[in-house]
Amino acid sequence: MTATQQTITTIDEVLSTGAVHSTYQPIVELDTGRVVAYEALARGPQGPLHTPDALFAAARAAGRLAELDRLCRSAALRGAVAAELRPPLTVFVNVEPEVLESAPMDELLAIATTAPAGLRVVVEITERALATRPADLLRAVERVREVGWGVALDDVGAESMSLAFMPLLRPDVVKLDLRLVQQRPGPAVAEIMNAVNGYAERTGALVLAEGIEDEQHLAMASALGASLGQGWYFGRPGPTAVTDRPVGALDLPPAQLRTAGATDSPFGCLPEGTQLRTAPKALLIELSKHLERQAMRLGETCVVAATFQEARHFTPATSLRYRDLVARTGFVAALGADLPVEPVPGVRGADLAPTDPVRGEWDVVVLSPHFSAALLARDLGDEGPDRQRRYEYALTYDRRTVERAGVALVARVAAQPAPAGPVDADHGQPAAVPAVAPDGGTVEEVLLRRALAATTSGVTIADMTAPDQPLVYVNAAFEQLAGLSAAQVLGRNCRFLQGPDTDPGVVARMRAAVREGAEFRATLLNHRGAEREPWWNEIHLAPVLDAGGAVVQYIGVQTDVTARVTAERELLQERDRTRRHLAQIEELAYTDPLTGLPNRRRFEERMEAALWQARLGGDAVALLFLDLDGFKAVNDARGHAAGDELLQVVADRLRARLRRGDLLARLGGDEFLVGLPGLDPATAEAEARQVAGQLCAAVREPVLLGSAPVQVSASIGVSVHPEDGAEFGPLLHRADARMYAAKHPADAAV
Incomplete structure (x- = not known):
């Protein structure tokens, strides 16, 4: 450098x-x-x-x-x-x-x-x-x-x-x-x-x-x-090749042939000779729904990609199903002429060019690590009712074919999703939905009112040009959700659904979205009827624009998801209880039940981590092996209960004399281990012996057991990394030997 x-x-x-x-x-x-x-x-x-x-x-x-x-x-x-x-x-x-x-x-x-x-x-x-x-x-x-x-x-x-x-x-x-x-x-x-x-x-x-x-x-x-x-066990990154290991060739799998791409057709991925069947669109719809249900069971490792020929076939009912797919699977894509890059939040879309062969297909691909299925169909060009139009199709579970079809579709997916909004099926632009008249109207208006009345989701329309933005339309499903009749809610702002326990943060975000004329989705707690029965509302608000681009209405779609939210909360509570239980079990496995100190297993793990840090930073680590002198006499004379109490007092005294980052454990019986990380190598042994002296003094202080004081002392052996060893085992052995020498000086002299 x-x-x-x-x-x-x-x-x-x-x-x-x-x-x-x-x-x-x-x-x-x-x-x-x-x-x-x-x-x-x-x-x-x-x-x-x-x-x-x-x-x-x-x-x-x-x-x-x-x-x-x-x-x-x-x-x-x-x-x-x-x-x-x-x-x-x-x-x-x-x-x-x-x-x-x-x-x-x-x-x-x-x-x-x-x-x-x-x-x-x-x-x-x-x-x-x-x-x-x-x-x-x-x-x-x-x-x-x-x-x-x-x-x-x-x-x-x-x-x-x-x-x-x-x-x-x-x-x-x-x-x-x-x-x-x-x-x-x-x-x-x-x-x-x-x-x-x-x-x-x-x-x-x-x-x-x-x-x-x-x-x-x-x-x-x-x-x-x-x-x-790869990892530090084999060698750290360096400027040159390592010299202490033999060299060999990496045998990669055979070169893979191109499978499919953005110019390929999923239907064209079917192997030559595949048996094709003919079916009306109504059957393909049901087969598609079945594959979607299978995908939701597969979870976050599943990819779903589907074609819809034209944006108008991505209906409100389809939107609801695909919203569920987004919530439960890993990746969801929808392709069709004039489809936006995000037809539903989380769904990745693609607008198919007029010459794209996929515009003439009906494809649904479901792929996960252990499951593969694809419905690949081609439009036969029938006239007549839409659901009776015929397709030739194959339903395949051949993994190679499904993967190729999946690549062909995903290779068309747009790179960056854009803000979502209502889509005009003919032009792919934000749609201006007309207000619903209370009575009369054109044929289209009558059909729209009938459709809104029949849907099971609550639908509302609010007039954004009037003071306080009142509701001007509600369907029958919303009346049931609100527990109030249309006559009781029309002309009122929909905030009457809220209560004191409705999340104010969600309400604030909803109001901010409305002020900005943006789409909004959330799940919030609402209240039903005069009894104010609580229920969870999954709400979707979408703005309606006039010819000049101004927001004139908001359409709201509400769904009662109380059962789902309750089940999810119960599941989370159960998981939390399980996690706490497992944490308690793990803590018991690593803790001495008498003193509450870590046991040898936990101490060894922490010492190994301290030694690893010391090797990186060039620090020293000391290990102290402490054994009580006179404990057996107290235990024999006063009983095990008194001995246990004495060990608890000793543990508290040792803990109080150590630094916050020091390590302390009960090895067993009347033996304790102390770890002193982050020491200066030049003074580590002296510091460790000073701490050992302080601990011995703390142990020697009389302990009141019942009405009579007792007194014990301690013998301590000290070992220091790196002089006495690089790993925990050698350090423990050396400290143990020195403790024994301190406890039995005559034996050590011999």
């Missing part, structure tokens, strides 16, 4: 001078110990922009993220030469997901020639890219494969979205989030590993475990099904 580089403090200077370099962390085969690859980790110049977090945060704030990302990738491949990373090694290079749309891999491919001849490259994509811009992501993956590079999906398990998109991205390497190997196994880990191992078994993909720092982590990585690993 030059003096000039050391003074670099702004992202503009970094980019103009190219002051970015890479360090390389080895990736190792767990079975053989061979180094088969390195991950290139970006580093900035010495100073405030040295770490990747600071570096990329500065570029993001300056709007120059794409430039920095390109510079880091180029530095990673150029640096591979200086780091002596020669074939058969592979280099893993990260791609920042936020730049996929603005820089769709062209510069990545342009620097392919900078890699050493024969050096394989694997591009890492993090799960943050998956839901935000899926079409760009899929296109980028195809471009990477075109130049013969591999694809790794990073941080798998950190979010359920990574499992949902795994079968669509088809990564060659699945990188497990480090928490999977470093934390205690639980149901979530089991779900992740079922999905990952199932995918690896089907595709031959490699599983790589990150964060391996000790033997325990290594054993857990192997147990989870990983064949590759």
